[in-house]
Amino acid sequence: LRLFTPEELAEFEPRVSRDNYGALYCGTAAVVRPYEVNVAYAENAAQNGVRFYFNHALLGFKRQGPRIVGVATSKGVFKARLVINAAGVMAGKVAELAGAEEFTIHPRRGEVIVFDRDTEGYVNHVVGELTMQKSGDSKGGGVMVTVDGNILFGPSAKESPDPDDKATHRDAIGGVLNKFKRLVPEFPAERLITTFTGVRAATYTEDFIIRY
Numbered sequence: 001l002r003l004f005t006p007e008e009l010a011e012f013e014p015r016v017s018r019d020n021y022g023a024l025y026c027g028t029a030a031v032v033r034p035y036e037v038n039v040a041y042a043e044n045a046a047q048n049g050v051r052f053y054f055n056h057a058l059l060g061f062k063r064q065g066p067r068i069v070g071v072a073t074s075k076g077v078f079k080a081r082l083v084i085n086a087a088g089v090m091a092g093k094v095a096e097l098a099g100a101e102e103f104t105i106h107p108r109r110g111e112v113i114v115f116d117r118d119t120e121g122y123v124n125h126v127v128g129e130l131t132m133q134k135s136g137d138s139k140g141g142g143v144m145v146t147v148d149g150n151i152l153f154g155p156s157a158k159e160s161p162d163p164d165d166k167a168t169h170r171d172a173i174g175g176v177l178n179k180f181k182r183l184v185p186e187f188p189a190e191r192l193i194t195t196f197t198g199v200r201a202a203t204y205t206e207d208f209i210i211r212y
């Protein structure tokens with residue numbers, strides 16, 4: 001990590017607003033194509049002996065006392081010494097089937113704006129606003145440069161009772177535009193080409209949960 005003065009920030013990102021006290025530069029951060037990373041992980045796992053079973057609906061778990069010894073699916077039962085719950089927004093329901101009713105997920109919708117590639121160069125790095133004032137509609141986010149050259153604004157953060165709610169909403173998109181346009185005032189927001197929504201698997205502890 002390195003602190004930038006306003007002058008260093010202006011040299012690094014000339015189009016970023018001058019209404020800043022400086023910047024915190026994270027030199028080891030990087031941007032990837034998330035889908036390609038996941039495919040690469042899966043290929044590496046397969047090469048190391050992992051077997052994948054698709055279209056197997058989870059029905060429940062087999063127990064021996066307090067221990068889970070099997071996973072019951074729509075296409076049979078799999079014996080198991082260890083089961084890892086990595087079900088994302090459905091992790092709470094999986095935990096409930098396993099008897100861990102205290103573990104819950106409250107889905108949080110995040111909306112992202114994608115701009116045309118001709119906006120490439122308006123920022124050269126991921127640029128976000130560092131503030132001590134927490135907003136209920138965002139967990140931070142920023143102006144991001146993708147591997148493909150498109151610039152993204154977002155995401156927002158809005159509680160949603162529906163884990164499958166991937167609709168985009170005019171007010172949320174407007175909020176994302178207004179928030180991040182302040183960082184890059186000259187940015188041509190009319191070059192917007194599409195919007196997307198994803199749903200985060202947030203917990204009430206607001207942290208990752210990794211326990212045995």
